[in-house]
Amino acid sequence: MLKVYVEYLRTFFRDEEGASAVEYGLIVGLIAVVLIAVLIAVGGADDTSGLRGLFSEVADEVNSAGGGGGTP
Numbered sequence: 001m002l003k004v005y006v007e008y009l010r011t012f013f014r015d016e017e018g019a020s021a022v023e024y025g026l027i028v029g030l031i032a033v034v035l036i037a038v039l040i041a042v043g044g045a046d047d048t049s050g051l052r053g054l055f056s057e058v059a060d061e062v063n064s065a066g067g068g069g070g071t072p
Helices: 002-014 019-043 050-064
Strands: none
């Protein structure tokens, strides 16, 4: 009985099939952390700089261009 258990443990620890899934999960997590850090850094401290300012400018341009559905 002990021999069967030891052999099971050996095959369990040799199995590398799930390792790639764990590695892909770690890579995705690292990419998410880096992306969040970059977006926070680029976002700017106030409403006039960074991405927030860019999106505000684009929204203002769209609204002033007659985004209400009229003729362009």
